[in-house]
Amino acid sequence: MSLKDIGPVVLIGAGKMGLALARGWIAAGLPPASLVLCDPNPSEAARLFAFEHRIALQSTPDGVFVHVLVLAVKPQAMFEVLAAIKGSVGRHSLIISIAAGIALGKLAEALGSDRIVRAMPNTPAQIGRGITGAVALSVSDADRQIADDLLKAAGDVMWFGTEAQIDAVTAVSGSGPAYVFHLVEALAAAAERQGFTAPEAMRLARATVTGAAALMDADPLPASTLRENVTSPKGTTAAALAVLMDIDTGLAPLMDRAVSAARLRSEELGRG
Ligand SMILES: NC(=O)c1ccc[n+]([C@@H]2O[C@H](COP(=O)([O-])OP(=O)(O)OC[C@H]3O[C@@H](n4cnc5c(N)ncnc54)[C@H](OP(=O)(O)O)[C@@H]3O)[C@@H](O)[C@H]2O)c1
Numbered sequence: 001m002s003l004k005d006i007g008p009v010v011l012i013g014a015g016k017m018g019l020a021l022a023r024g025w026i027a028a029g030l031p032p033a034s035l036v037l038c039d040p041n042p043s044e045a046a047r048l049f050a051f052e053h054r055i056a057l058q059s060t061p062d063g064v065f066v067h068v069l070v071l072a073v074k075p076q077a078m079f080e081v082l083a084a085i086k087g088s089v090g091r092h093s094l095i096i097s098i099a100a101g102i103a104l105g106k107l108a109e110a111l112g113s114d115r116i117v118r119a120m121p122n123t124p125a126q127i128g129r130g131i132t133g134a135v136a137l138s139v140s141d142a143d144r145q146i147a148d149d150l151l152k153a154a155g156d157v158m159w160f161g162t163e164a165q166i167d168a169v170t171a172v173s174g175s176g177p178a179y180v181f182h183l184v185e186a187l188a189a190a191a192e193r194q195g196f197t198a199p200e201a202m203r204l205a206r207a208t209v210t211g212a213a214a215l216m217d218a219d220p221l222p223a224s225t226l227r228e229n230v231t232s233p234k235g236t237t238a239a240a241l242a243v244l245m246d247i248d249t250g251l252a253p254l255m256d257r258a259v260s261a262a263r264l265r266s267e268e269l270g271r272g
Pocket of ligand 1: 012013014015016017018038039040041042043059072073074075077080081098099100120121122123174
């Protein structure tokens with residue numbers, strides 16, 4: 001099914017992630033007339049996007065037939081939103097939530113429907129390069145296809161069989177871009193200690209990480225092979241990697257702790 005035939009799609013929350021998705025849908029062929037943006041306090045970016053594409057922008061979905069509802073408000077605002085929109089959705093509505101930590105069961109209870117997909121995108125969705133983990137326990141294949149088509153507008157989509165895996169997706173790819181940005185900060189800080197000015201250090205670190213990511217994107221070889229390809233025996237990279245790959249104090253055990261902490265927090269948020 002193409003996005004041309006999906007609709008009306010109602011997006012609740014035209015913030016960073018909601019707008020990223022909406023931009024992707026329009027770019028992928030969703031007719032602007034098939035989209036309704038709902039945000040009681042839309043940002044300048046949301047207003048401009050709606051104006052440019054002649055997309056309806058309103059504070060609530062009142063009066064709209066909701067075929068697909070995408071929930072993109074902050075988790076803290078979610079239950080108030082669900083209570084307010086309950087009357088607009090029903091068995092005719094497929095619901096897709098991208099809110100971190102809000103379980104399918106809680107959404108189903110609040111909306112009185114279990115036609116729900118829970119998805120976790122990440123911020124590269126803003127440039128169509130996100131990866132989204134999705135789970136749906138009781139939707140039809142057709143619903144799953146609609147959700148897949150909509151979520152793919154923000155990048156790649158992976159479906160999982162259990163909801164617990166979404167907490168793990170949150171910890172790996174949902175929060176993951178921040179880990180990479182912090183890697184840039186850490187590399188820049190190390191560069192400053194080598195005597196570079198702050199702007200020089202940041203330019204070196206940033207270009208290294210974006211360049212390495214682009215190289216990995218262009219080359220299907222495993223990351224480990226790409227690493228080995230730039231590591232000559234007893235060379236400079238090998239000296240650094242001996243530190244970074246230390247089994248007790250290197251990056252792998254540190255990343256493991258970081259990802260576990262994010263997963264625990266996601267589970268905690270889910271319990272409310
Ligand atoms: N950003 C990410 O990396 C990321 C990744 C995966 C999932 N998510 C999920 O995506 C959701 C949105 O995150 P975000 O970063 O896009 O947040 P955001 O930029 O704050 O966007 C949320 C938007 O919803 C609006 N809103 C608040 N109450 C509303 C209501 N009653 N009806 C309609 N809109 C309402 C907010 O308006 P105000 O600003 O006026 O409150 C804001 O424009 C969150 O649940 C988050 O867990 C985000």
